[in-house]
Amino acid sequence: MAIEAPACHGHTAGGFGSAGLATMAQPATPVLAPVDYTALNELITLLREAQTAFDLGLEDLVMVLTIMVGNVQRWHRATQPSYTMSLIPMSQSAVSRATGLARETARRRVQRLHQRGLVALDRRGAVTLDPHFARSFIDHKALRRLLALTDQGE
Numbered sequence: 001m002a003i004e005a006p007a008c009h010g011h012t013a014g015g016f017g018s019a020g021l022a023t024m025a026q027p028a029t030p031v032l033a034p035v036d037y038t039a040l041n042e043l044i045t046l047l048r049e050a051q052t053a054f055d056l057g058l059e060d061l062v063m064v065l066t067i068m069v070g071n072v073q074r075w076h077r078a079t080q081p082s083y084t085m086s087l088i089p090m091s092q093s094a095v096s097r098a099t100g101l102a103r104e105t106a107r108r109r110v111q112r113l114h115q116r117g118l119v120a121l122d123r124r125g126a127v128t129l130d131p132h133f134a135r136s137f138i139d140h141k142a143l144r145r146l147l148a149l150t151d152q153g154e
Helices: 034-054 058-077 092-099 103-115 131-138 141-153
Strands: 002-006 021-025 119-121 127-129
Touching (some): 034 131, 058 092, 058 131, 103 119
């Protein structure tokens, strides 16, 4: 079945039908498996519960999640990851790129998280989650439920 769309500015040539209407294939309806809906619901629950549990605004929570992922990315990609490997610092420029925030905005947010004791900065200014905060965040029940769902979806 084709969907008729009005031609722009009265053009009738170049792929438009004789009545000046373009024909486009109807897009397929996206289908999400039940585990997908459940995972999305758990993500929303995680965000809401973590905001409350750790007294974080949504943007700061996104920063924390970005830093957490950035700290373990290289470890996760290692051919033989070791549980003795430590968190790998993420540059503040990388935080800016990953979040889409301007560099100065990302730097200010990182500084605020640092003042609250949620992230640590090395001598170059690279960021890791504070180990105590990381442990409590990783052990949070909502994150555990979300991670369990990702294991089911593989």
